[in-house]
Amino acid sequence: AQRVTQPEKLLSVFKGAPVELKCNYSYSGSPELFWYVQYSRQRLQLLLRHISRESIKGFTADLNKGETSFHLKKPFAQEEDSAMYYCALATNFGNEKLTFGTGTRLTIIP
Amino acid sequence: KAGVTQTPRYLIKTRGQQVTLSCSPISGHRSVSWYQQTPGQGLQFLFEYFSETQRNKGNFPGRFSGRQFSNSRSEMNVSTLELGDSALYLCASSYQREGGYTFGSGTRLTVV
Numbered sequence: 736a737q738r739v740t741q742p743e744k745l746l747s748v749f750k751g752a753p754v755e756l757k758c759n760y761s762y763s764g765s766p767e768l769f770w771y772v773q774y775s776r777q778r779l780q781l782l783l784r785h786i787s788r789e790s791i792k793g794f795t796a797d798l799n800k801g802e803t804s805f806h807l808k809k810p811f812a813q814e815e816d817s818a819m820y821y822c823a824l825a826t827n828f829g830n831e832k833l834t835f836g837t838g839t840r841l842t843i844i845p
Numbered sequence: 846k847a848g849v850t851q852t853p854r855y856l857i858k859t860r861g862q863q864v865t866l867s868c869s870p871i872s873g874h875r876s877v878s879w880y881q882q883t884p885g886q887g888l889q890f891l892f893e894y895f896s897e898t899q900r901n902k903g904n905f906p907g908r909f910s911g912r913q914f915s916n917s918r919s920e921m922n923v924s925t926l927e928l929g930d931s932a933l934y935l936c937a938s939s940y941q942r943e944g945g946y947t948f949g950s951g952t953r954l955t956v957v
Contacts, residue, residue: 769945778848779935781945821888831876831939832901833946835888 737762739824741836748812749844756807756839758796758822767825768798768805769833774818782807782820792816817843847871849949851936857955863924866952870917870938877919878946879911882933891934894919926956 738761748754760766770782783791785798785805796807805822822836850869858864870877878901879891890903894913911921917938923930933953937946 771948778950779948781947784945831878831893831895832890832903833878833880833888833937834890835880837887 737766737824737826737834739822739834739836741820741822741839743839744837745840745842747842747844750814751811754807754809754812754816754841756820756822756841758805758807758836760803760805760822760824762803762824762826764826766798768796769823769825770794770796770805770807771821771823771835772818773821779821812843814843814845817841849936849938849947851934851949851952853952854950855953855955857957858926860926860928860956862926863922864926864954865920865922866934866936866954868919868921868936868938868949870919870936871940871947874938874940874947875917876939877913877917878937878939879919879921880935880937881905882935882951883931888935891921923954928956930954931956 740759742757768785771779772782773779794809796805798805819838819840821838823833825833852867876895878893880888882888892899892911893901897913908924913919933951935951936949939946
């Protein structure tokens with residue numbers, strides 16, 4: 736069975752400092768990984784997905800199959816980045832199910 | 846375009862009752878998934894529908910059921926409510942998984 740682990744429940748970073756939110760997964764096949772973000776009093780929204788290899792709001796994430804990781808990074812944190820971040824994994828095509836990590840609450844200190 | 850719409854936003858029910866939640870996906874999205882979010886268990890997959898067929902089901906008891914209509918709107922039903930069913934129930938729709946899933950604001954169910 737697949738599993739997603741986000742080891743940090745809480746993470747505080749100073750404004751302007753680099754941010755890294757960790758995500759490790761367990762799945763024997765070829766996964767699709769996503770990062771979702773939930774800002775205060777807003778709905779869960781897609782931040783980025785590994786297949787697109789895009790940068791959204793300055794965030795990037797690289798899938799490392801050797802280390803089974805999909806860490807989320809941003810070189811310079813901004814106050815508006817404070818939010819709850821969830822890493823999620825989808826498995827075989829046609830199996831439209833997301834397995835979520837427990838989330839990391841990121842707080843940017845001004 | 847309109848996002849994923851869930852109704853009602855809030856519900857308070859008594860143990861033993863049943864409840865029906867509704868989800869209207871983004872126009873053109875045929876896949877609709879349901880998730881339960883609780884502080885203790887986080888986000889857990891309930892089931893997914895595509896073209897009126899349930900394709901996947903999570904590890905929830907049979908009291909949790911759902912359906913999808915020909916216009917892709919979906920409902921989920923929980924019968925014989927228990928206190929532990931108190932949660933935020935989220936609906937998500939997608940056109941293609943590569944595009945990701947768009948979530949609704951959720952229905953917060955409180956069982957007393």
